[in-house]
Every structure is written in structure tokens, then in C-alpha cells.
Amino acid sequence: MANLAQLLEDTAATYPDREALVLGPARVTYAQLDAAASQVANLLVATGIQPGDKVALSCVNVPHFTIVYFGILKAGAAVVPLNVLLRSREIAYHLDDSDARAYFCFQGTPELPIADEGYAGFVETPGCEHFFVITLDPAAASPVQGTPQRPVRTLGQAVADQPATFRSVETADDDTAVILYTSGTTGQPKGAELRHRNMRDNALVARDVFQCDPARPDTYLCVLPLFHSFGQTVTQNSAIAFGGRCVLLPRFEAGAAIQIMLDERVTVFAGVPTMYWSLLDALARDPSIDVETLAGNLRIAISGGAALPVEVHRQFEKQFGVTIMEGYGLSETSPVAAFSVYGQPPRVGSIGVPVRGIEMKLLDPASWDEITEPEGIGEVAIRGHNVMKGYYKRPEATEQALRDGWFRTGDLGRRDADGWYYIVDRSKDMILRNGFNVYPREVEEVLLTHPGVSLAAVIGIPHPSHGEEIKAVVIREKGATVTTEELIAWAKEQMASYKYPRVVEFVDALPMTATGKILKRELS
Incomplete structure (x- = not known):
């Protein structure tokens, strides 16, 4: 091949x-x-x-x-x-x-x-x-x-x-095509060594997942950094494999992105959750934007890189008339492993089902034992044409992550009766409060339903008796005046007593990576 x-x-x-390729007037x-x-x-x-x-x-x-x-x-x-x-x-x-x-x-x-x-x-x-x-x-x-x-x-x-x-x-299929370095959140960055077949077959998955057809080429807005696996495979490589058109945006800014989407008649938008939040915020701030034309051109909206808040998903569908297809993957999996099913009713909060040629299962985080009970939470493992050779020059790290072709992701998930997967949280982000496991994403989802909350990140902070306490770092909605005390009291009514945040900090912005992921390690 x-x-x-x-x-x-x-x-x-x-x-x-x-x-x-399109960059401004350059074609x-x-x-x-x-x-x-x-x-x-x-x-x-x-x-x-x-x-x-x-x-x-x-x-x-x-x-x-x-x-x-x-x-x-x-x-x-x-x-x-x-x-x-x-x-x-x-x-x-x-x-x-x-x-x-x-x-x-x-x-x-x-x-x-x-x-x-x-x-x-x-x-x-x-x-x-x-x-x-x-x-x-x-x-x-x-x-x-x-x-x-x-x-x-x-x-x-x-x-x-x-x-x-x-x-x-x-x-050869097994020759190395790309080495993608992980973010290094747990130490020095490691290079995920990806074969030609890993990257090639992952790009070709777009035919099934997004119904790509060279006879009807799509126009992609490339706002995801191309040095990142998501941008490389889902926008650049998939577009090129099927004769698509990449409209490049060197730096994401919601207003500029919307104007380009209108000018270039963008049909495919792929972004991380914070980008969708920014697009919705820009629409709210500027009622003159031609949303009808914007939505009329858009065929597919794709989200990955982090969990998409349910409220953002619903608001985008309401504004644009397009259901966001959520996907899941990592640098080590080229990156796509699972996606929503094109044309099927959405299951908000789900990352979908394994794509063609990929298997997924749930493991006990402390062993390689599979978790099979219905709705049981376990560490997501992946096997298929997308899984890396290993970490470059790191046999021990490779051995810890790979066994019999299965790659351990470090993400906690569950699977419903129909085989759709849901990411609960990063296993390393899980908060242990007074003996109870608290998943930050679940708390964030609830906080985002408050009318005064625009964006939230939940972390664990040290506590002398509970081990960890739950803290929410929050961006208010424009014009909102909700106070720390009010938000804590409201959250207490919405969640179990061990889940709601006892500490709330309001900020104007959250630290993010170049790909738009919230950098929780910089919060305290």
C-alpha cells in the first residue's frame, strides 16, 4: 500500500x-x-x-x-x-x-x-x-x-x-513516518514512534467516519496546530487523502475564524472544546454575524483533544444546526481511536465507538484484567492499525504501556450497552477526597449549567484531613456577578456532598496549551 x-x-x-492550501490571498x-x-x-x-x-x-x-x-x-x-x-x-x-x-x-x-x-x-x-x-x-x-x-x-x-x-x-508499512512527542505531564516528553501504516490508515479512516469523497471535496478550517497529531491527521492528512482544501489559520481567534469560515465556505471544522466555547462566545458578543450562512456551509463539526462539556455541545447545535461529532485518541494512536457515528442521533458526552480496524476495552487500572460488568469504570485500552511502535528509545516505558498490541491510555472510561464509550476522566486527574473518587469532568459539567459560569476547571488541592479538597477555577459569563459563596451554595444543592467544590476562584482566563487544552497542572 x-x-x-x-x-x-x-x-x-x-x-x-x-x-x-489557502492562507489569506495565497493559493x-x-x-x-x-x-x-x-x-x-x-x-x-x-x-x-x-x-x-x-x-x-x-x-x-x-x-x-x-x-x-x-x-x-x-x-x-x-x-x-x-x-x-x-x-x-x-x-x-x-x-x-x-x-x-x-x-x-x-x-x-x-x-x-x-x-x-x-x-x-x-x-x-x-x-x-x-x-x-x-x-x-x-x-x-x-x-x-x-x-x-x-x-x-x-x-x-x-x-x-x-x-x-x-x-x-x-x-515498508512498519517504517517510522512520524515521531510525536507527548506533553510530558508525567515527566520528560517521550516520542511516540508512528509507522507509515499508523498514520496512513488513520487518515483514510475519514472515508468511513466523515463520509469524505474526492468527488465532493470538503474545505477544512485548519486551526488546530499541524504539529499536533489531531491537526495532522484529522485536518491535513485526511484532507489531502481525499482531495480536500485546507484553509490555514496560524493562530486561533474566534472572530477571525468565523470570518474565514464565511469567506471560504468552510464545510469541516475540527477543534478542541475551548475553541467551540470561544466561537459561541463570539456569536453572543456580535449579533451581526451571519449565523445562517455560517451554519448552511458547515457539514461537519469535530471535537477531540479533551472532553466536550455537554452544555457547549447543546449550545453549538442550537446555534449552528450541526451536531458535533466527538472523537477520541492520543498521540500514541495516530491519534484517532473512536468517533461518533455519522448520521446517527448524537449521544452527548460519548466519544463514540471504535473506528474501523480498532478494538477498545476497559482494564482494571492496577492490572491488565478486563472490566466487563455493565457501566463499569476502567482504564481505556486500544489495539489496532493506529497503535504506535512504542516510545522511541524507551523500551521500559513501551513495555509498561503496550502488551499484546494493547495500549493503555491512562484515561478512565465506561461503555454503554450499545458499545459506545464515555471518558470519565484522566486517571491521573482523579481526585481522592476523604476516600471517595471524584472525577473533575463530572463536576465541571454541573458547574457549566449555572447561568453565571462560562468555563470551569476542577482540580484537587492538598487538605490536611481529607487528603484532597475540590477546587473550581471559573470564568464568569459576561456581565455575571455570581460570588464564591453563591456558587458553592448552588453546587452543594446540585451534587453529592463529597463532590461539590469547597473552594472557588474566579479568573479572567485559564492557562491553555497551543492546542487549546486547559493546563490544569498550572492551576493551584
């Missing part, structure tokens, strides 16, 4: 003049995308990169990400996408840990000097031999200056004389 790069080559051969056809990726592949071969070598990429959502990504794959190398928010020390760690031999780094901005941090990390990594700066203008000079020992070239300069044709290096 085709490797990941050949998905692009096949689509480019079939639909050469169809738009592939890139499939033929142009394939030609530019071929130049990158030729550059890598010319610099001595061999099949199987690792090549790192730090880039925001601009066409260059996709061009370099597929250029690396064409050359038979493995892509190591890095979060653009990493600092130099963290970049050096990732370059060294992944054994990256070359590094492509976006120029950045004064507010986010990606190239400065990238080059500083590169200098600290002797094993990484080549540094290329990606500039939006191919003729522009590099914003960072190298040294004779550690030179810098811009991508535009480096590919200027490279041929625009390149036939992908043949790879």
Missing part, C-alpha cells in the same frame, strides 16, 4: 489544479504542493539525509509546514514535529532525544521568536547537522545569523536550484 507521502502524490496526479494547488515538497526531498538527499533519518520541524499553520512535512516523508525520513512554543532548552532536548539530523524552523515573530529559540537549541545539539529557517518570503534573509561551525540557510535559498520532481523513496 501507499506510504504517507504517496497520499499526496496520488491526489496531485488526479487533481493537479485543485486548491490544496497552493496540489501540483504546486507536490512540486515544492519534491524540492525539499531533493534538498535533504543532497545534504546526506538517508531513509530512516529523523528531521525536525517547528512551524505554525502556514503552507510551508505541509510542504516540508511531505518533503521529509518523500525522502524516506521521519518527521519530528515540534511545538512552536518550546524554548531553546526544550528544543535541544527534543532534537537530541529524537536523533534529528536536520531541523526546519519557522522565522517566528517579535512576539514569538521561533527561529531564535530554534537556533539556540540547535547549537546545543551537536548531532543535528543542518538548520534551515522557513521564511514566508522565499527571498527574505534569515532572521538569525549562524556561525561558520553552525551555519544557517533559509529554505528559499536552499531549494532554489533543487528539481521540482521526486519519486517517494519506497518504505
